[in-house]
Amino acid sequence: MPLVKDDALVADTWTRLDDDAAMIDGPVVISLERWLNERDVLSSRNGPLGIVLTSHETPEQISDDLGRFSLICLEFPRFTDGRAYSHARKLRERFGYTGELRAVGNVLRDQFLFMQRCGFDAFEVADGTALEDWLRATTEISVAYQSAADRRATAMAQRQDSCTAS
């Protein structure tokens, strides 16, 4: 599936490995279970490593290992399951993760802005996705009332600035 990343549609260069599949060279994404079971072997591997967390798996379970991963995928089993929003913010704001944070699963444009604000920077989307619709989704609401991982200036902060300036 294609990705929306940095305002463009790009091909996914990572390979998602099933838990029983043999390890291959190149960038691979594994499950939390595989990571926990094979941590020692996987740590000594040379290629880039990514991990996918489903919505009931928490950032705390990998928070000591974040340096190992250059990709973390958070799965939305259904778009109405909002746990990954909290997980994303914690990865960015609490654990200081700076690698790619990818939304996978039931990822729809109507939640794009929320995801972006919580720190996601890559989005696994359906084949045939129209990029312009997605880009519009992040600009159609320009006001942010609350601080989040994107550090967008909130309405409150901007009001304070204009008070100070005048």
Next chain:
Amino acid sequence: MYRYDEFDHTLVAERVTQFRDQVRRRVAGELTEDEFKPLRLMNGLYLQLHAYMLRVAVPYGVLSAHQMRRLAHVARVYDKGYGHFTTRQNIQYNWPKLEEVPDLLEELAEVEMHAIQTSGNCIRNVTADQFAGVAADEIDDPRVYAEIIRQWSTLHPEFSFLPRKFKIAITGAPNDRAAVKVHDIGLRMIRNEADEPGFEVIVGGGQGRTPMIGHVVRGFLPVPDLLTYLDSVLRVYNQLGRRDNLYKARIKILVHETGVDEFTRLVEEEFAAMTRETPQVLPGGELARIRAYFQPPAYRDLGKAAPTLDLALATDSAFAQWHAASVSAHKQTGYAIVTISLKPIGGIPGDASAAEMEAVADLAETFSFSEIRVTHEQNLVLPDVAKEDLYAVWQGLKEAGLATPNVGLVTDIIACPGLDYCNLANARSIPIAQEISERFADLDRQHDIGELKVKISGCINACGHHHVGHIGILGVDKKGVEHYQITLGGDATETAALGDIVGPAFSGDKVTDAVDTVVAVYLDQRQDGERFLETYRRVGLAPFKEKLYAAR
């Protein structure tokens, strides 16, 4: 009252445009109903038994006369000429057409109103004491904080897909008129030993299928920490709240299953961490900016004497009766708070026609600094009426058919829409409310009975707040026949309690008789001017139960 600035205007306008596109995609078939549903719900649009229903937010129950006129206009143009004020201080329209909803919302945006998050598994419209800012017993004005919470909760990126809906209520007074103990989060303004204002934070109250009284998780929360603390509670809930069972998904179940102490520990841990990471300390400047909107209006310097009022009270007994039920103490000398009953005898609780809305707007403009409140008991309020104008206000209300003198009395019934409109209901609520209202129509009798809160829900979801009714009535389905379970002794105020079930449910044609019996037992047992609730707490369920089931 609060007025939008450029940020507020922009957001609401953009949200209308966004929703217009979502409706367009739904109509064009680009969105399935399953995909559209959560999107329309986040904008207050339900699909009911017969048609779409749009719930419009009245943030913390505060309306201007100008906004009320627009609500009347919307009722005429997009509905069948009326609207329905709800137990969450909102207004619902039962007959809008999907394709017209974006235009309707645009008309609302022009008067700084919206339907954002009046539904869906997100943070709902915040509710507050309907007497905020004018109550004689207030510590601080909760509208300031309610507006801050309104903004913070609007399109919150982290908390728009919670396990279940989330309701926050706030009161600034020790007398709790906002039912804060039966909300997901209840905020009660208090002062600490240094006399600084802050909040007692109550979490995990709620009604519905599993009614619970909330627990205090923070005894004193300083004002500047409000949003960080709310974020912390919501984050704990978003991560740990149950998503496997719709009926166990509210935060009250999480608090119950986790235990209050452990839940509190989790919240405080999260709060400490968030305070380090993303502090959202409320700046004094923003507090002052918002507080400025809620400055008292230009009250006249009136003395305590009110000769016109005294004369009218002495000479017009109908007015005196209305005055006794409808007028509350105001903090400003010479002024009073007027509650307008939307419960005419035999009427539909909370319904108002376009003409009635306009009549209230007129009276607000002439007599109450153009401000109106909506109460969670489905009535309206003119918050700032000079005592000397009360007689004129009453005459105006009488002319509009809005002078029913039953506020707080047995016919001031809360009822959900029930099976007449709602596809969740097991039984009808409105006809039961109407029948009880007609049975107790006699005003002298009502005033003799005194304060008595009857609350009716058409199903276990408890939109009619039956758990906290002095007399609660719950519609249940017994083999396809509507039955009603009766509870006694519920209370939504600072002495909150859940009602006790009296026994087996009554069939629809026996409910009003049963209420009559309960009232008769109360009158028989009453001592020294006790209110119903006081008598009930003294004598307990037994005498009521005995009479109710004696004939069976």
